């Protein structure tokens with residue numbers, strides 16, 4: 001299974017992706033997590049990514065694509081993966097297609113978690129209080145939602161046109177959302 005999980009910041013992507021990947025036995029590849037690990041480790045990639053992340057902006061496509069290309073060539077990703085937070089721009093969609101196409105691979109399904117935006121802002125601010133993520137302050141959260149709307153939301157139409165998109169209601173209890181996701185994948 002080669003899957004993408006999309007949805008605005010705070011939609012519960014990270015939580016659901018981890019549960020789903022465990023269930024399907026494929027690696028959960030979150031570009032946000034990889035960037036945060038690099039920031040924490042003080043690598044050159046982390047230093048570069050941090051200034052974009054702290055502003056709520058996207059890390060440049062060239063940097064992000066190189067990082068994902070590297071991750072997808074690792075052995076554990078050969079039989080499948082669940083991508084969380086990538087692709088987020090049209091250039092990344094094209095790049096992912098060519099990375100997979102080179103190996104005769106393609107995506108099986110793209111899932112969009114849909115949520116109520118006011119609810120999402122509340123969730124993110126709660127996470128900020130609990131986890132202290134530096135990009136969860138109210139201004140940055142609003143910027144991240146704006147960037148998502150401008151640059152990433154249009155991607156769902158692209159995947160819909162390819163017949164890959166499934167929309168799942170991301171509101172409600174974590175277990176209920178997971179059950180909806182698993183049911184959709186069984187179809």
Ligand code: AMP
Nearest residue numbers: 031032052053057058059064085086088
């Ligand atoms: P996330 O944890 O997925 O919300 O990602 C946190 C931050 O990492 C984002 O706000 C971006 O600054 C950066 N990031 C994650 N994935 C990407 C991507 N595919 N393209 C560009 N920037 C990204």
